[in-house]
Amino acid sequence: MSAASLGLRECFDQLIDLTPPQREAWLAAHVLDAELRQELLAMLAADLDDAPLLATSAAALAQQYTPPHEDGAGLVGSCIGPYRLTEVLGQGGTSVVFRAQRASGAGMQTVALKLLRTGLFSAEGQRRFRREQGVLAQLSHPHISGLIEGGISDAGIPYIAMEFVDGLPITEYATARALGLRARLQLLVTVCRAIDSAHRTLVVHRDLKPSNVLVNTAGDIKVLDFGIARLLDDDDHHATQTNAISLTPGYAAPEQYLPGPVTTATDIYALGILMGELLTGQLLRRGHGHANLSRACAGAAAAPAGMPAGVALTRLLRGDLDAIYDTANAPDPGRRYLSAALLADDLERYLHNQPVTARTPSAWYRLRKSMQRNRTASTAAMLALFAIVLGVSLALWQAHVAREQAQRATAVRDFLIELFDASKAGQLPDQRLTLDQLVQRAGKRLQTQTDLSVATRVELLRTLGEVRMAGSDYIQAGQFYDQALHLAQTFYAPSDTAVTQIRLLQASLLIHQSRYADASTAYAALLPQMRKDNNAASVDGLQNYASALMYSARTEQALAISAEAAQHAAALYGAGSMGAVQADLVRGNLLVGSGRHADAAQLLESALQTWRSSGRAPTQDFLQGLTDLSRVRQTLGESAAAESLLRETLATAERIYDAPHDRIALALLNLGDALSLQARLDEAEPVLVRALAMMRAVYGDGHLRVANTLSSLGKLELRRRDLAAATQHIRAAVQWCERPDLHATRSCTDIFANQADLALATGDLAQADASSTRALAMAQEIFPQGHHWMAYLWQLRAELSLRRNDAAAALALCDQARELLLRLDKQHGTTAEMVLARRASALTALGRPAEALVDIHRALAMWQQLAPAGYLHQIELLDVLASIQTRLGDGRAARDTARRAVALVKDRSWVEPALLARIDALAESGR
Amino acid sequence: MRQVVNASGVDEWVDGLYLQLRALARSERRRSGAPDTLHTTALVNELYLKLADAERLRFGEARQFFSYAAKAMRHILLDRAKLQMRLKREDPRLRVALTDPDVETLTIDPAQALELDAALDALLLRDPRAAEVVDLHFFAGLGLDQVAALLGVAPRTVARDWRFASAFLKARLT
Known part of the structure; x- marks a missing residue:
């Protein structure tokens, strides 16, 4: 019987149900591939074996591999710097806090000494520790527990001595004293003022929570651990990630989970959470169903001591305090109070029965609020919708040349307002519409509502399609475009610009979906119309057409269409105008894509310069231009210029989009x-x-x-x-x-x-x-015409051949790659360098070290020019060189080369172990 | 498949798992200089980001959630195993902790965990569902019945998947 068609799983499933003799019979009866048979036998044996590895859970195993936490008790009595540790005060994830003492004049000074659980290894980490410590030492405020000194012990463990505070967390204090609403709010105001004073010296706390806000026996508030989290971070170069270590779920602001710098807004958020906990006695969680303060405490079992319970508390918190809490806790940092002082001011206004700023009514504010509450819709998408809606209405208003258009504008506006009414504030959150529902509803109404003109309905359907396209819902966008087109065809002539516009959008939708070939076909059909129209839409269309051609690898055609787009733009907007500059940038992009770097550099450089000197605000096109130019610089080996352009791109992008x-x-x-x-x-x-x-x-x-x-x-x-x-x-x-x-x-x-x-x-x-x-x-x-990528891939396959001990095939592949690069005139660049290096290895393997030496030297020189800082690859190249030199019998040169390579190694784990062993051994030889 | 995570417990449950993963990731971070550190932190944070918005964590997303959790756990286990291997051979002078971790009490050789990881990649190519069962059962810590409910297949099928997967993996461990 043949089992050629049976896979491993099928065989295994059949075999395990059998008894051992039956299994033997089965195996004898089936013709199995030797490898498969062997694997099956191994698996059947393993099936009987009870390996402990899989019997445990991964979590337990990981726990077992985790070095145990040290509670620090063993260190009590020992000295760190000038301090003697007397008692463990607390444990943190990264540190242990001790009560410690040192002789001070005649008496003893008691401090809280925080000891990091591990050392600061890097020189930079230690430098920063000292620098940050200097900043914190200047932070002097009666309500902030001061930093007395910081240092690094002999063992390399950093410690921080802080003012010792004998007190209770603010929430426990308020409850122990049964403080009422006003007293609690006053405490909070004091905390806010202290935080604000630190913020003004540019120190962010980053980990505010009740256990860091103590009230001592005298009733004085002390905020602990200011900026400590940052101080103890070892890796400065990971500055964008440093927030990760120091957050406490529940108190952390949403942005703290995202990479990026932590700002004062993060502390404002934590103050809001603190306010909630102080007033309701429980840690309230944003985005977990508690829309606001009063609603959260409605379901609470008991109010904290001193505060009214149940409905009375709800009534007390509803309104102003809800609004203050909401503003402090806005998920978007930009919507929170701008400073802790403003939060304190608002709390004081409340205490003085004045209107609070958090409740300033304005239609726009409410509208924005209602948009924020749209859970599934991203704010960006909502704003995009609004921008388009306002754009349509405004444009139509401004152009109110014809009465018909003015009427249409009114109709559009009314239609949209009616739609948005459905999602305005005042309804229960669950009944508010999401953007999806809103757009759905709009689409449905447009199908049935007959009091709008066809032209208006076409325009709205098209707009809805654009909104969905901006929201990446390509299927629905396509449906709206189809509907718009269908309706437009019943009303307009086939060559009318309104129809062309929809068709152009349909084609650009194909580009969005990465269907470049289909998009090219669609644009090709529209080409006569675009040439005839010569308006903004047709210039865009031509540019998109060129991109679609480019991406479907029809480079020459793409460049021709792009040239045509640039001509149209110059004719339409005037030579040297922003429109023309934009068209140049788009064309530059295509030139880069097609590898015409010199042309691209010239065009982009001048277009970007025109833009910069025009003082015009940067846009996406400007960013793309910067990126393209940097790519050109990179290819030309000017990595510093490339990097600086990329940093300009990033800074500009961050300025444009928040x-x-x-x-x-x-x-x-x-x-x-x-x-x-x-x-x-x-x-x-x-x-x-x-x-x-x-x-x-x-x-x-x-x-x-x-x-x-x-x-x-x-x-x-x-x-x-x-x-x-x-x-x-x-x-x-x-x-x-x-x-x-x-x-x-x-x-x-x-x-x-x-x-x-x-x-x-x-x-x-x-x-x-x-x-x-x-x-x-x-x-x-x-790229049927050939592309340098193929050369890259051939040299990759040459490495594969080398691994399979077929050096002749490897050399043939490298030669093939070399010829292609010659034909494409790409003999300079990372690909050319890789091909040379690989060819050197192939030649060495074939016993032709003299020829290999020529290639590897060229590769080294080229790499030196392309990426002088790229030491990892340089090590690899030197390794090849050393082995060639060894082959040539020049042991001395080989040893020197190996030493050069070893000297370049920074982190040994980044280098392939075999290679490392090779150069290590060689560098040591003859010593 | 609905019993896996019940609605009211979602917040606490997610937080609990996050903290568990985080605690593991955090202690890794204390030994700075490990190249995987940042990655683990990012991965765990990313996991939390996916989940922090409890409103998005509907029942239908439970499978995805566990798959992320499994991914994070697998990564952490691998890091951990590497750390153990490193601690065993590392120059003790570089180890600056309050006390030295006791690296001799391990019952399972960390090298096996590394082999397991490689074997899992091979399993994924051979039988993706069996690999998913390993993810959910071994890494995310779900019972086989829960796995069956989550995948919407019969418990018997999952049991066979697990048997196949364990034999496959064990056969590859030395």
Whole structure:
């Protein structure tokens, strides 16, 4: 019987139900592949074996591998610096706090001494510890527990001596004294003022909670641990991540979970939470169903001592205090009180029965509020809708040349206002509409409502489509466009601009969906119309058409259309106008994409300069221009110029957009990639991690951009030889390229190439073979005329051949790559350098070290010029050089080369162990 | 599949798991210089971000939630195992902790955890569902019946998946 079609699982499933003799019979009766048979036998044996590994849970195992926490009790009685430790006061995740004493004049000074659980290893960490300590020492306020001194013990453990406060957490104090509402609020005002004074010296607390706000026996408030979290952070270069260590769930502001600097707004949030806890006696949680203060305490079992209970408390808190609490706790930091002082002012206004600012009524404010409450809709999308709505109405108002249009504007406005009424404040939160529902409802009404003119309905349907497109809901956007087109065709002539406009949007929707070939076809059909119309929409259309062509690998055609778009723009907007500059930038982008770097550099440089000197606010196009120019600089080996352009891009993007945004994320991604290329991995990683978090926040999983970012992060981890992390990220990226409706894209070529690279690093040659084949097939589909990526992939496959001991095949691949680069005139660049280095390895393996020496020297020189800071790759190149020199019998030169390589190693875990062992041994030889 | 996380317990439950993962990640961080540190922190934070908004954590997302939790746990386990291996061979002068961790009491060799990780990758290629069962059962700590409810398949099927997966993995451990 043949079991050729049976897989491992099928065989296993059949076998385990059998008795041992039956199994033997089964195995005898089936013709199995030797490998499969062996695996099955091993599995059947393992099935009987009770390995402890899988019997435990992963959490228990991880716990077992975790070094035990030290409670510090053993240190009582010992000395740290000038202090003698007398008692353990408390435990934290990162530190232990002791009561400690030191001789002071005739008496003893008692302090609270905080001891970090681990040392500050890096010189930078220690430097920063001293610097931050200087800042904190200046923080002098009667209600802030002062820093007495900080130091680093002989063992390298940092400690901080603080004023010792003998008191209760503010909430416990208030309850112990049964304080009423006014007394509690007064305490809070004092806390706010103290926090504000620290904020004015630019120190953020970052971890405010009742246990850090004590009231001593004299009734004085002392805020503890100001800025300590930051002080104890060891890795400054991870500054964007430092918030991660110091947050306490429940008190942490939403932005603290995001990478990014912590601001004073974070403390304001914590003050709001503190207010809630102080007034209701419980820790209230935002976004967990408690819309506000009064509603939260309605369901509470008991009110804290001194405060009224039940309905009376609810009534007390409803209104002003709800509003103050809401403002302090706004999820968006920009909507909170601007300072702790303003929060204190509002609390005092309440205490003096004056109206509070948190309740200033304004229609716009309410509208914004109602938008904030739209849970599923992102604020950005809501604002986009509003922008479009206002834009349509305003544009139509301004153009009120025709009465018909003015009427239409009114009709549109009324229609929208009626729609929005449904979601305005005053309704129960659950009954308010989400953006999705709103758009759905609008769409449905437009189908049935007949008092609007056809023109208006077409315009609204189209607008709704644009809103959904901006919200990345491409399916619904497509439906709205279809409806708009259908309706428009019953009313307008086929060549009317209103119809063309919808068709152009449908084509751009295809680009959004990465369906570039389909988009090209759609634009091609519209080309005569775009040429004839010559308006803003047609210039955009031509530019999009050029991009679609570019991405479907029709470079020449793309450049021709892009030239036409630039001409149209110059004719429409006037030469040298912003419109023309914008068109130049778009064209520059295409030139970069097609590898015409010199042309691109010139065009982009002048367009960006015109823009900068015009004083016009930067936009997306400006950002793209900066990014494109940096890419050109990078390719030309000017990494410093490239980096500075990328930093300008990031700073500009952060200035334009205050919330997480695609453009900021892209700027981060590009910067991370550039740093990574220069082997500045520690700088690159936080940038890429931030990029990933932001991409995910903007797009969710399963998007090209997220896949690209994952792939970049994976590549970085691969460079650092964190293979597990690299595997995870690259695998996640590959998922995007494995969807059923996949078509060849540049990104997937790149992602598959990364996967192949990774597989080579892990020694999975079969995977490396499969992935590189896939990448190559895609590259060939996209660039039938050849592209330097193919050369890159060939040299990857040459490495694969070398691993399989087929040096001749490796050399053939390298030669093929070299010829292609020659034909493409790309003999300078990272790909050319890789090909040279790989060829040197192939030649060495073939016993032709003299020729190899020429190639490796050229590779080294080229790399030196391309990425002088890229020491990791340089080490690899030196390793090849040393082995060639050994082959040539020049042991002395080989040893010197190895020493050069060893001197470059910074973190030994970033270098492949075998390589490291090789150069170590060689460098030591003859000593 | 609805009993896995009941509505009222979601907040506490999510916080609890977050803190558990976080505590593990945090102690990793104390040994700074480990290259995985930042990554683990980011991963755990990312996990929390996905979940912090309890309103988004509907029943239908439970599977995704556990899959994230499993991912985080797997990463932490791997880091932990590497840390143990490092502690064993590291120059003791570099270890600045209040006291030295007792690295000799381990019942399971951390090297096995590393092998397990590699074997899991192989399993994923062979039988994705069995790999998911390992994720949910071993890493996320769900009972096999809960796994069955979550995946919407019969408990018997999950039991077979687990048996296959454990044999497959164990066969690859040395």
